[in-house]
Amino acid sequence: MSKDGALTPNPMDTIMASRPRTLYEKIWDAHVVETRDDGTALIYIDRHLVHEVTSPQAFEGLRIAARPVRRPELTLAVPDHNLPTTPRRDANGMVLPIVDPQSAAQLAALERNAPEFGIRYIPATAKEQGIVHVVGPEQGFSLPGTTIVCGDSHTACHGGLGALAFGIGTSEVEHVLATQTLLLQQSKSMEVRVNGDLGPGVTAKDLIMHIIGQIGAAGGSGYVIEYRGAVFERMSIEQRLTVCNMSIEAGARAGLIAPDDVTFAYLKGRPMAPAGAQWDAAVAYWRTLHSDDGALFDKSVVIDAATVEPSVTWGTSPEDVVAIGGRVPSPDDFADESKRVAVQKSLDYMGLTPGTAMTDVPIENVFIGSCTNSRIEDLRAAAAVLKGRRKADNVRWAIVVPGSGLVKAQAEDEGLDRIFTAAGFEWREPGCSACLGMNPDKVPAGERCASTSNRNFVGRQGPGARTHLVSPAMAAAAAVTGRLADVRLLGVTSNT
Amino acid sequence: MQPLTCVDGAAIPLGLKNVDTDIIIPAKWLKTISREGLGAGAFETLRAEPGNVIDDPAYAGAPILIAGDNFGCGSSREHAAWALGDLGIRVVIAPSFSDIFSGNAVKNGILPVVLPQDAVDRLMEVARQGEPITVDLETQTVTTPYQDRFAFTLDPFRRDCLLGGLDEIALTMARGTAIGAFEAARTSDQPWLMRGTAI
Ligand code: SF4
Numbered sequence: 001m002s003k004d005g006a007l008t009p010n011p012m013d014t015i016m017a018s019r020p021r022t023l024y025e026k027i028w029d030a031h032v033v034e035t036r037d038d039g040t041a042l043i044y045i046d047r048h049l050v051h052e053v054t055s056p057q058a059f060e061g062l063r064i065a066a067r068p069v070r071r072p073e074l075t076l077a078v079p080d081h082n083l084p085t086t087p088r089r090d091a092n093g094m095v096l097p098i099v100d101p102q103s104a105a106q107l108a109a110l111e112r113n114a115p116e117f118g119i120r121y122i123p124a125t126a127k128e129q130g131i132v133h134v135v136g137p138e139q140g141f142s143l144p145g146t147t148i149v150c151g152d153s154h155t156a157c158h159g160g161l162g163a164l165a166f167g168i169g170t171s172e173v174e175h176v177l178a179t180q181t182l183l184l185q186q187s188k189s190m191e192v193r194v195n196g197d198l199g200p201g202v203t204a205k206d207l208i209m210h211i212i213g214q215i216g217a218a219g220g221s222g223y224v225i226e227y228r229g230a231v232f233e234r235m236s237i238e239q240r241l242t243v244c245n246m247s248i249e250a251g252a253r254a255g256l257i258a259p260d261d262v263t264f265a266y267l268k269g270r271p272m273a274p275a276g277a278q279w280d281a282a283v284a285y286w287r288t289l290h291s292d293d294g295a296l297f298d299k300s301v302v303i304d305a306a307t308v309e310p311s312v313t314w315g316t317s318p319e320d321v322v323a324i325g326g327r328v329p330s331p332d333d334f335a336d337e338s339k340r341v342a343v344q345k346s347l348d349y350m351g352l353t354p355g356t357a358m359t360d361v362p363i364e365n366v367f368i369g370s371c372t373n374s375r376i377e378d379l380r381a382a383a384a385v386l387k388g389r390r391k392a393d394n395v396r397w398a399i400v401v402p403g404s405g406l407v408k409a410q411a412e413d414e415g416l417d418r419i420f421t422a423a424g425f426e427w428r429e430p431g432c433s434a435c436l437g438m439n440p441d442k443v444p445a446g447e448r449c450a451s452t453s454n455r456n457f458v459g460r461q462g463p464g465a466r467t468h469l470v471s472p473a474m475a476a477a478a479a480v481t482g483r484l485a486d487v488r489l490l491g492v493t494s495n496t
Numbered sequence: 497m498q499p500l501t502c503v504d505g506a507a508i509p510l511g512l513k514n515v516d517t518d519i520i521i522p523a524k525w526l527k528t529i530s531r532e533g534l535g536a537g538a539f540e541t542l543r544a545e546p547g548n549v550i551d552d553p554a555y556a557g558a559p560i561l562i563a564g565d566n567f568g569c570g571s572s573r574e575h576a577a578w579a580l581g582d583l584g585i586r587v588v589i590a591p592s593f594s595d596i597f598s599g600n601a602v603k604n605g606i607l608p609v610v611l612p613q614d615a616v617d618r619l620m621e622v623a624r625q626g627e628p629i630t631v632d633l634e635t636q637t638v639t640t641p642y643q644d645r646f647a648f649t650l651d652p653f654r655r656d657c658l659l660g661g662l663d664e665i666a667l668t669m670a671r672g673t674a675i676g677a678f679e680a681a682r683t684s685d686q687p688w689l690m691r692g693t694a695i
Contacts, residue, residue: 033671033674033675033678034671034674036653038651038652038653039651040651040653042668042671042674042675044675044678044679044682046689046692047692053526053527053573054572054573054574056528056529056530057529057530057531057574060529060530061665065665067665067669070675071679071690071692073690073691073692073693073694074690074692074693075692075693076692076693081526082527100527102527102528103527105527105529106527106528106529109529120693141692141693143688143689146689151572151574152571152572153570153571153572153596155572167571167572167596168572168596168599169572169573169574169577169596169599169600169603170574170600171574171600171603171604171664172599172600172603174665175664175665175668178665178668178669179665179668179669179671179672179675180675180679181668181671181675183653183664183668185651187595217514217566217569218514218565218566218569218592218594221566221592221594221595222595248570251566251569251594251595253595253596272691272692272693273688274688274691278687278688279688281686281688282686282688285686317514317516338513338564338565339513342512342513342514436523437523437524438523438524438526438527455516455518455570457516457518457519457570458516458518458519458541459518459522459523459541460518460523463522463541
């Protein structure tokens with residue numbers, strides 16, 4: 001900042017345009033309102049998603065300061081975290097009350113705040129309701145080349161469409177509501193290049209878990225990751241969303257995959273996507289959104305796809321990843337003293353003994369859902385494993401929570417709900433559910449859960465709950481065998 | 497926001513790595529619509545263990561917390577910063593922080609101090625002896641009664657905000673004309689971007 005606090009135009013603007021740039025730099029440059037002398041930039045925010053948990057204090061802040069929302073049409077509000085996943089209406093179609101008074105108050109606050117500030121709100125009972133990160137892409141609200149924020153760290157998800165998307169805190173939610181901008185320091189860029197092909201039965205979830213295992217839970221700290229290589233080009237948008245979703249588990253601010261024809265085909269015709277001549281203009285712009293040849297990354301990580309196996313976590317950090325054929329590690333396997341201590345703590349919490357084969361670990365719960373893996377392809381992948389099979393007797397609770405009402409309806413059209421229920425799963429209403437257990441869906445203390453979510457933190461799925469992160473197909477395989485299991489041994493070779 | 501210039505006092509030697517936001521404040525505490533009172537839920541799981549360092553009377557009222565790598569990783573919940581603030585923490589010292597947490601901390605008048613692991617280890621020792629630690633944001637140094645002196649840096653904007661207790665939203669709102677110009681250019685070049693939910 002100069003002495004009088006004024007902001008100066010970015011002298012780098014012209015230089016930047018003439019040298020090869022990364023995708024991240026292109027999106028960043030296109031959103032700089034002003035650059036300050038101290039190196040921070042005022043960045044314009046194109047899309048803002050709001051849910052009930054991280055927004056009440058932001059709206060309250062606006063109210064106290066008598067500040068309006070600058071661009072209400074650039075924000076979309078959806079309840080997801082607290083909502084029970086049991087039916088939302090009774091037999092007569094009446095909306096059922098939320099039993100937990102605190103959840104009810106938080107949900108009511110969003111329902112009140114959104115119209116008060118002129119923000120579009122999708123109610124809990126609408127078929128479009130769902131997890132914010134499922135709803136944004138599904139509605140065409142999330143678009144390539146946009147900056148997308150949400151008071152939620154898994155906002156990184158939308159990077160699967162080629163958007164610069166990242167989580168923010170509540171003060172920043174308030175800042176975006178009031179100014180449609182954020183004051184940011186540019187992150188460093190990291191390229192994660194995956195060469196070759198994924199083997200049979202290895203999915204996008206397995207790949208991103210493997211990547212996190214390689215670079216570590218803090219390995220991406222300070223970086224925006226761009227995932228590059230033919231593997232990602234061949235992925236569907238849903239798979240790309242899964243990959244980018246977990247960028248935050250490697251500590252990265254955001255994850256990006258360059259938009260391409262697959263992206264455009266996915267978005268075309270979505271309710272909030274551009275149409276007609278504007279669609280053509282948008283696509284023409286989106287085609288420029290890729291890292292130029294010769295663009296420099298601050299860091300590069302190269303991974304051979306052939307080395308990736310169906311993956312599972314054993315500990316309480318997403319970096320605690322092992323191939324399903326592997327064993328529970330011992331603290332002695334780690335050189336770093338503080339990691340040894342952490343591993344011992346994790347093993348105690350998880351109730352695991354070093355050397356145990358992962359496929360010998362019995363599970364009592366299965367959760368298929370979360371913004372990582374609750375889209376239609378995820379449900380199809382799980383259903384493909386479950387078809388004609390049933391959950392093992394020791395699996396006490398198995399639950400499928402579609403990412404949105406639209407995913408749920410589509411799955412029902414395809415008959416997937418009947419496959420799940422025949423296999424002994426409960427078929428639920430959309431929301432975050434047991435991903436973080438803010439609603440009634442929790443894993444009991446001391447019990448294990450094969451979960452398609454993104455965090456295996458201590459107490460994440462409920463106090464004392466033990467989480468093993470897996471792909472949807474692997475969660476289904478665990479349900480059927482009653483243990484963590486290699487889905488390939490059930491004859492499954494699909495990459496979804 | 498309460499300005500922060502110099503903090504002097506006992507430090508809680510937590511020392512753990514990858515202290516995620518679920519550890520700092522579990523999900524069940526997120527159902528509040530207020531910023532207040534979250535100290536009661538801070539480190540709930542850790543504090544259930546007898547003899548835990550957070551509740552050790554030796555560190556009662558300590559304004560400084562010392563932790564390991566990647567402090568505040570995980571969720572974007574600002575409740576983590578509110579909970580620490582409610583416990584009376586004004587400074588967290590660690591070898592590294594998650595990006596989102598350090599931003600949230602500063603916005604709530606909490607200073608994240610990044611120091612190399614060996615400096616953090618040394619401060620852990622000092623803290624365990626119950627000696628006070630001084631964190632001076634003006635000179636960007638951490639000192640101890642044993643003549644230890646460690647320099648740290650914070651980006652200048654965050655430093656200004658903390659030192660002055662500034663309202664960042666008001667600062668940005670003062671740039672409304674520039675934001676308006678940016679929006680006008682957008683509306684003519686890429687009108688679909690400005691449409692959002694208005695369909
Ligand atoms: S599904 Fe889980 S990770 Fe995703 S937004 Fe909800 S709580 Fe967060």
